[in-house]
Amino acid sequence: MLNVKFFLFLLTLILLNVVKCKYVYETKLFQVPLDHFGYQRNETFNIRYLVNEDNWDRGGGPIFFYTGNEGQIETFAQHTGFMWDIAADYRAKLVFAEHRYYGKSMPFGDKSLNKEHIGYLTSSQALADYADLVNFLQGDRMRPRYPVIAFGGSYGGMLSAYFRMKYPHLVTGAIAASAPVHMYPDMVPCEVFHRIVTSSFKIASQKCVDNIKSSWSELRTFLGSQNNSDWIKTKWNLCEPVKNATDVQNLLDYLQTMYETLAMVNYPFQSDFLMPLPAQPVRVVCQYLTDKFNGTQLFEAIGKVIEVYANYNRKPDCVNYTNTNYGNLDASGWDYQACTEMIMPMCTTGKDDMFEPSPWNFTTYAEGCHKKYGVYPRRDDARIQYGGDRIKAASNIVFSNGLLDPWAGGGILNSISSTVTAVVIIDAAHHLDLMPANPNDPEPVKMARNIHRQNIDKWLREFREEQTKRP
């Protein structure tokens, strides 16, 4: 049995590796200033970008430009199959630009995330990096030959929309998938995210939701007794025992993040986007949570959920529940952004959701940020910079959201004008429309991708019409 398991594990590793090499690109570097908006610091550094020109029409083919988000850029290149799928049709060049302070785009090497260096990690600086890069890719010309379409998912989707909004002269249009541009203070109820997590689980099974909901207090009681610590450590394959109240809280936080993540990446196919997971992971884990449980049965069932979540690729690793890194994304940089400009209030009520009630309070949040990074968040900065929901003057942006995606709660679900439009995808989780076409794709996501193509067609037509009018 162990041999079979080991064989399966090897096979999975090989398969994953094949998946990882599916797309081929060149890795390049581009020099940017540390501070685009001031001259007190005049250092420069390199951001990375990945390029594929296999299909490119150098005579005027478009540049499809992924505005990288909070993680190493390879992850986004590998998982934004939509861009790869349509590159040949459009004879497009593909570019995936890495966000400063993530992956290998580090202004101060290993020390970049230190307090004395991290302050230049902001969305505005990243967008200005992308602007310089696009200007360079267009040949630094007054009259560029290559239209640029921005693509992005999640925070990357926010960036692609903001890129078009702030630099429309460089970006002809933007596909902003699952971009929670309304997730800022006072804009949407702070509980909306967890309400959608819960409803995604409810679709799988109401019993699953009930079990998760009752698990919190049962776990607290159970873990309150020191004797049960070893039991949990063994059953859940934890790296560290649950010794004290902090450990209990960390473990419960880990579970909550697990449910949130499963809802986000609830794709109809096996994927390793944030971590390796089976197709329809919410349904898969809810299978274990549909019974009525007695005694430790509920905890055993949750143990199976954890195994799916943490160990689907059969790594022999134990579960490091104190690790705050978020799958393939780099939590340390994002945590800083969330503590400075990207303020996204998150709360749970325990009523409309399956979690323990936990309010959100700006002052408490701000003090936590100050303790951690020595900075106070600028509460309304992102709204003031990017317009919140007052973006009627913008143009050529598609905001797409899947209704299974918790982030859709902060997304734009209604078209704002004829050129800033919303695409709502019933059966889709987090930016499924940007993923590679898959036989298991639901019909609505195929339709969404067609709408994207129609918009891209229109934007490219506009660019070319404009081009012919110029002297």
Next chain:
Amino acid sequence: MLNVKFFLFLLTLILLNVVKCKYVYETKLFQVPLDHFGYQRNETFNIRYLVNEDNWDRGGGPIFFYTGNEGQIETFAQHTGFMWDIAADYRAKLVFAEHRYYGKSMPFGDKSLNKEHIGYLTSSQALADYADLVNFLQGDRMRPRYPVIAFGGSYGGMLSAYFRMKYPHLVTGAIAASAPVHMYPDMVPCEVFHRIVTSSFKIASQKCVDNIKSSWSELRTFLGSQNNSDWIKTKWNLCEPVKNATDVQNLLDYLQTMYETLAMVNYPFQSDFLMPLPAQPVRVVCQYLTDKFNGTQLFEAIGKVIEVYANYNRKPDCVNYTNTNYGNLDASGWDYQACTEMIMPMCTTGKDDMFEPSPWNFTTYAEGCHKKYGVYPRRDDARIQYGGDRIKAASNIVFSNGLLDPWAGGGILNSISSTVTAVVIIDAAHHLDLMPANPNDPEPVKMARNIHRQNIDKWLREFREEQTKRP
């Protein structure tokens, strides 16, 4: 005679003082972060703004917002009479915001312009200051009651256009008067400014142009002899004698700046905008330069021009030809901006203009900047940030330019779309349309102001329609 002169001098001072007090406002302070786009430096400081609410309809009257440029804000408040003239009709609140690092809006007090502090003087930071201020003036609301119209002239006009471009959610429309948004490298010929200076003088008299053109070499020869230094010092009332080649160059530069300035502020009425000058100053000074001169007659005539330029308010001061301060504007801050992001190539050919040929070369320019400030200019930054001439996606901006104004050479003279329009004013110098209505105003400037009002009407209508549509 001296008593009469002294009396006249006092009278002028009193009159000027009356003019200065014509408009009444409250002076307020508003706190802004030193660095809007990063968190490494978390200092804050106050910018000043001037407010008049005499006519304001607090129920929903617009805010007319002047995006202050390179100088103390009172100068712009006093000279942007158009805003004052129309405030009652629109029941508008007037706000004049001072640009950081000018006037009293100093982040580091007296030390702000020192090398270790000046780096946060950029247009992007200033615009972000204005964005924060507008957000505050609108009551920090998701659904603001007050539409905001931006106004600005010259660099302030660039800022008002850029303000609408980058923050359309805060600014409903912008009147950008005499904004040389095309004056960046490779966008217009570097000689265009001085060609227009020359043609403005040509309108007054061809002979005037010929005399100025021939004066440079004659002056160089004349000043080459040490004996003539005293003569010039006395005749031209110079503070310092012309002792060496550097002094000669400084003096000739002073004269060139004088002719440039006279063309810029060639208004049909007496004004003290940059310095006190008579109505139609180019015509006034050209009166002295229409003869054919012999010997030192030309220099005596130029002496009279200098007297008009430097001493129209009969101040007893001598002419400080080594002073690079540009009238009421603060050259030290602007010089830094011109050395960092606001790169505006300027050259003379001696053919199409009345100046000595002087080429422009980026490398030489950049080295000069580095020597002075320890920074190299970022040559294309302003174009990449603000779009150069690729601003078709923008909306609700009027670019107005007077054809007598040398800066019109870098202005937008053709409408770009139905909502980004150009207003060309035949008989006007530098942003005359923003000046107070005057009986001497030429018809075209009156027409331009009417077009401004029609646009403002339209933008306010749009804002209100949008407002009623919202929940």
